[in-house]
Amino acid sequence: MKKSCIFYFSSDTKNTEKLLLNATNNLVVDLIDVKGVKEYRVSDYENIGFASGIYDDRVDASIEKLISEIDFTNKKPFFIYTCCFEDVDYHEHLLECFSKRNLSKVPYIKILGDDLEGNATGHPDKEDFLRLENFLIETLGE
Numbered sequence: 506m507k508k509s510c511i512f513y514f515s516s517d518t519k520n521t522e523k524l525l526l527n528a529t530n531n532l533v534v535d536l537i538d539v540k541g542v543k544e545y546r547v548s549d550y551e552n553i554g555f556a557s558g559i560y561d562d563r564v565d566a567s568i569e570k571l572i573s574e575i576d577f578t579n580k581k582p583f584f585i586y587t588c589c590f591e592d593v594d595y596h597e598h599l600l601e602c603f604s605k606r607n608l609s610k611v612p613y614i615k616i617l618g619d620d621l622e623g624n625a626t627g628h629p630d631k632e633d634f635l636r637l638e639n640f641l642i643e644t645l646g647e
């Protein structure tokens with residue numbers, strides 16, 4: 506498998522982090538918490554993922570900033586987002602961010618994550634972990 510990393514942001518509910526930790530148990534993927542990152546080096550990686558919860562319709566700004574900065578030459582980006590509303594999609598804005606970098610057809614997956622107000626209770630669950638694992642196997646293996 507090609508060398509892969511995922512930059513992620515996860516707030517206090519830690520859904521995105523929990524999801525990533527569980528889904529990558531059997532995979533070789535470096536998980537990089539953007540909160541702890543001052544400098545980053547992506548030259549080692551061929552697959553570069555981004556993951557975040559959705560906060561007021563957007564991923565965390567730190568993720569958007571990385572997408573605007575990273576040199577994606579010969580890299581394959583992808584993204585994962587967790588949110589609490591099943592019937593609302595949030596990928597369009599991120600696809601636009603990638604499009605500004607001349608990147609199209611960026612693979613992504615949406616996974617539910619509960620909030621503190623009773624939405625998406627119980628998520629992410631075992632099935633969500635498996636869905637993400639399968640997405641990663643497919644995306645990283647290509």
Ligand SMILES: Cc1cc2nc3c(=O)[nH]c(=O)nc-3n(C[C@H](O)[C@H](O)[C@H](O)COP(=O)(O)O)c2cc1C
Binds near residue numbers: 519
């Ligand atoms: C301040 C705040 C705003 C949120 N806004 C949205 C939203 O606009 N749409 C949505 O579906 N979920 C929203 N959520 C729910 C989170 O996206 C969801 O719980 C996600 O799994 C959080 O990921 P995390 O625990 O990794 O931070 C919001 C949560 C918070 C705390």
